[in-house]
Amino acid sequence: MERNPYSWCKGALLGLFCLLFVQGTTASPWGADYFPNTLLVNQHGEEVRFFDDLLKDKVVAINFIFTSCTDSCPLETARLKQVQDLLGDRVGRDIFFYSITIDPQTDTPEVLRQYAERFRVGPGWQFLTGAEQDIDRLRQKLGLFIEGVDDSPDNNHTITMIVGNQSTGRWMKASPFENPYILADRLGNSLHNWKQAVAMDNSYEEAPELRAPSTGEQLFRTRCSSCHTLGDNEHAGMRGIGPDLLGVTRNRDPAWLVRWIKEPDRMLEEKDPLALALYEQYNRVSMPNLRLNDSHVHALLAYIEEETERLMPAEPAPAPMDHSAHHQGDGGGHSDGHGDHQH
Structure with a gap:
């Protein structure tokens, strides 16, 4: 008897269908028998x-x-x-x-x-x-x-x-x-299971070049960005729990800022005036103690300063005025608006 060359394929497909059907109808093991109905x-x-x-x-x-x-x-x-x-x-x-x-x-x-x-x-x-x-x-x-x-x-x-x-x-x-x-x-x-369609307009050609983040940037992204933004960064569209930190290294006393990052809980207990003011201003959400050591604090502040300078460059100090021109020609005298009176 001649063997049908498609019989094995049909059997395999039928077996695969049965397997998928059984898997699809088998209840998850993580059901009412596993989880307590507390x-x-x-x-x-x-x-x-x-x-x-x-x-x-x-x-x-x-x-x-x-x-x-x-x-x-x-x-x-x-x-x-x-x-x-x-x-x-x-x-x-x-x-x-x-x-x-x-x-x-x-x-x-x-x-x-x-x-x-x-x-x-x-x-x-x-x-x-x-x-x-x-x-x-x-x-x-x-x-x-x-x-x-x-x-x-x-x-x-x-x-x-x-x-x-x-x-x-x-x-x-x-x-x-x-x-x-x-x-x-x-x-x-x-x-x-990806049931909702996701609009993807990105292309590999437009992908930015990856760079290794600094220690300070890693700390900001993993610890600080939960509550804070930093100017025009990836979380700028989300409302922060705490203040935006762009420029904070310019606006706060460095020693106060270091201690605030290291032990905010103690500063609140001690009723530091600025710490209490921030606590009240930001909906009475306490700044958490991140358990950072000195090197981590300085790395974090260095990153915040770098981003501040990148996004909000400090204006250069004005050049000193050259007063020599006022002492030339007429001997430095000038009119005060009252005729030819000289100083």
């Missing part, structure tokens, strides 16, 4: 269930904070605010943000509401509290709990957030210091 309360006093209300069939960004934190938590919140601004009204529609406190004794719904307001958080972002043991279990299930660190009495916690799509089972950890455009792209495109 009872939580958001900043509006509303009770929600972690899996049923917050996670199921959603693309989410989740981090753990506490409102009295003076270092990493404000940076995480400020960075996520930038991501929310980039994603616009998709946050609350097909992307959801959740910040869960690790200090539920202090962070009541009202405290969380006030914290969210200070950072001008928009819709689709819930700040949540609950029972401490339930929150610890959530951190463990999400892979954001390290024994000996996250169970310390000092409210230490892993400086990592997690983003994912529950329905597909795709989860990934992310740094809270990540570029906001990258985080927005992950949440808005890759975790949605």
